[in-house]
Amino acid sequence: MAETFCLMADVGGTHLRTAVGSSSVHLLAKLHRKTRVELGPDGVIAQIEEMARESMREAGVDLRDIAAMVIAAPGPLDPVTGIVIEAPNMPGWHRVPLAGDVQKRLHVPVRAVNDANAAAVGEFRYGAGRGCRNLVYLTVSTGIGGGVIVDGRLMEGADGTAGELGHMTIDMHGPRCPCGNIGCLEVLASGTSIGRIFRERLAAGGTSVVSEWTDRATGADVTRAAAMGDALAVEVFSQAAQALGVGVVNVVNIFNPNVVVLGGGVTQAGDRLFEPVRTMVKERAMPISRETARILPVELGDDAGLYGALAIALDVAAARDQGEPAEVPSPGEK
Numbered sequence: 001m002a003e004t005f006c007l008m009a010d011v012g013g014t015h016l017r018t019a020v021g022s023s024s025v026h027l028l029a030k031l032h033r034k035t036r037v038e039l040g041p042d043g044v045i046a047q048i049e050e051m052a053r054e055s056m057r058e059a060g061v062d063l064r065d066i067a068a069m070v071i072a073a074p075g076p077l078d079p080v081t082g083i084v085i086e087a088p089n090m091p092g093w094h095r096v097p098l099a100g101d102v103q104k105r106l107h108v109p110v111r112a113v114n115d116a117n118a119a120a121v122g123e124f125r126y127g128a129g130r131g132c133r134n135l136v137y138l139t140v141s142t143g144i145g146g147g148v149i150v151d152g153r154l155m156e157g158a159d160g161t162a163g164e165l166g167h168m169t170i171d172m173h174g175p176r177c178p179c180g181n182i183g184c185l186e187v188l189a190s191g192t193s194i195g196r197i198f199r200e201r202l203a204a205g206g207t208s209v210v211s212e213w214t215d216r217a218t219g220a221d222v223t224r225a226a227a228m229g230d231a232l233a234v235e236v237f238s239q240a241a242q243a244l245g246v247g248v249v250n251v252v253n254i255f256n257p258n259v260v261v262l263g264g265g266v267t268q269a270g271d272r273l274f275e276p277v278r279t280m281v282k283e284r285a286m287p288i289s290r291e292t293a294r295i296l297p298v299e300l301g302d303d304a305g306l307y308g309a310l311a312i313a314l315d316v317a318a319a320r321d322q323g324e325p326a327e328v329p330s331p332g333e334k
């Protein structure tokens with residue numbers, strides 16, 4: 001049987017990645033460019049087409065050989081219609097029919113999937129969760145996103161928006177989150193929040209060896225300062241790590257996962273983040289679940305979304321070959 005090839009794209013407010021893949025060769029002709037967000041949805045969609053065609057040329061694969069394309073994109077996103085409902089870091093992205101528009105340009109079946117869900121599927125199939133049945137993925141960067149695999153399937157929910165783990169309440173008396181809720185994990189532990197909390201503490205009279213960062217300290221600055229032993233930075237970072245730990249305890253109790261995979265820029269702090277999270281799980285999660293759950297760093301890094309898109313595209317192609325009405329994208333059975 002001829003090899004099934006798929007197209008993948010991972011689009012975000014900063015980075016756009018494309019690749020060609022198959023079940024035997026995972027990521028061929030991988031391209032990575034800055035997203036031309038300033039051109040609005042139509043410009044970015046044209047860029048996706050352009051890079052997808054370039055990946056195919058580089059891989060020596062013709063459009064006729066492509067069974068399906070899957071695009072990982074920021075959400076909320078409707079995986080059934082492929083419409084991006086709102087993309088926070090992409091100006092003008094409001095109810096954009098991403099999958100439909102790319103399909104019109106490339107004439108192959110196109111699906112769209114939430115980027116954090118795609119990364120969860122990628123780590124589940126090809127990364128830190130290989131061989132397990134239940135995985136929760138959390139990306140801790142500018143915001144906090146998540147994806148949940150239960151009994152081998154991506155959990156999508158009634159509207160395809162399940163797995164918004166960044167918006168679970170950690171502190172019911174905490175700060176207001178842009179989502180409208182109070183004390184979400186995201187406003188306590190994202191990179192953006194770590195920077196904001198540090199700046200607030202300095203403005204309130206706190207002192208730090210990095211006082212020159214007062215107005216513009218970012219999460220990355222705080223992480224660096226904490227590594228240098230700056231007392232205020234250590235305190236702010238450690239409180240964020242504790243908030244994340246509480247979030248992971250909730251996740252372990254609710255989903256009983258084999259693996260909780262943590263990715264995103266903030267997790268590059270390594271043990272400074274993983275140690276308090278693991279300790280919190282050991283001390284607070286339900287006994288049976290906490291024995292099972294391993295808290296691991298991502299294995300696929302920035303490629304997790306492309307790997308997830310590949311897994312979903314292969315499933316879409318396989319479902320069609322079997323004559324099944326390919327409904328919602330899911331990682332299916334291993």
Ligand SMILES: [Zn+2]
Pocket residue numbers: 166167177178179180181184186
């Ligand atoms: Zn929120």
